[in-house]
Amino acid sequence: MKHDLEYCTVEPALEVLTGKWKISILYFLFQGTKRFSELQNSIPNITKKMLTSQLRELEEQDIVRRVVYPVVPPKVEYSLSEYGYSVEPILRAMHLWGMTHIKHIQLKREIQKVQT
Amino acid sequence: MKHDLEYCTVEPALEVLTGKWKISILYFLFQGTKRFSELQNSIPNITKKMLTSQLRELEEQDIVRRVVYPVVPPKVEYSLSEYGYSVEPILRAMHLWGMTHIKHIQLKREIQKVQT
């Protein structure tokens, strides 16, 4: 671990990933191109408003690509941009730690049980 | 990139890292043990209340260790727990991406300038 100002540069990543629905959206987009309604159906409880705003932010950051088909009824497809795929290592690292963290929590609970 | 339910497990990591001051606190604790006042002085604009609550959360998650010295005036030292060091790969991945993201943004701005 370096001790210089390195870790000041984690904010952009945090900004891209935080937001109540970003991770879920990214998760489904990593599976491939999705329509607006597909995303809405895949993610329980999300409102159109939230889905729209989160997608717009991801689009703004060049993570997500938005393609509008000029047909009636409207059809809009969302997919990860090439740049969007570059966040994968972060998600991987978070996933890995998440798994061990779950084990950590379980172990902790068992220890607490034994102690009581 | 695997296409199964893997990425559902990133939430714990996000939970540990989000919060307005967590990253800053972690950043300084990666440098070594710090007293409460040292952290407060290192992080501009943070209030005691916020510093306390964020540290309490990190402590709750076993990331941060809190040692109270029973002296007058009080002395409390904070440091990363051994488990706390396990978040380093995440911070590294985020840092790495953050650096390229900054370049990405600069490149984008230059392209926009040329186009106008």
Add this chain to the structure above:
DNA sequence: CAGTATCCCCGCTGATACTG
């Protein structure tokens, strides 16, 4: 179908004052 437009609430955060 894929969004906007409004209204509203609650919880995070800040400011300030107090304390062992």
Add this chain to the structure above:
DNA sequence: CAGTATCAGCGGGGATACTG
């Protein structure tokens, strides 16, 4: 020094209704 206690503000997010 290292915190609590209390009050107040603001904005992210939810519910609902409307639209091209």
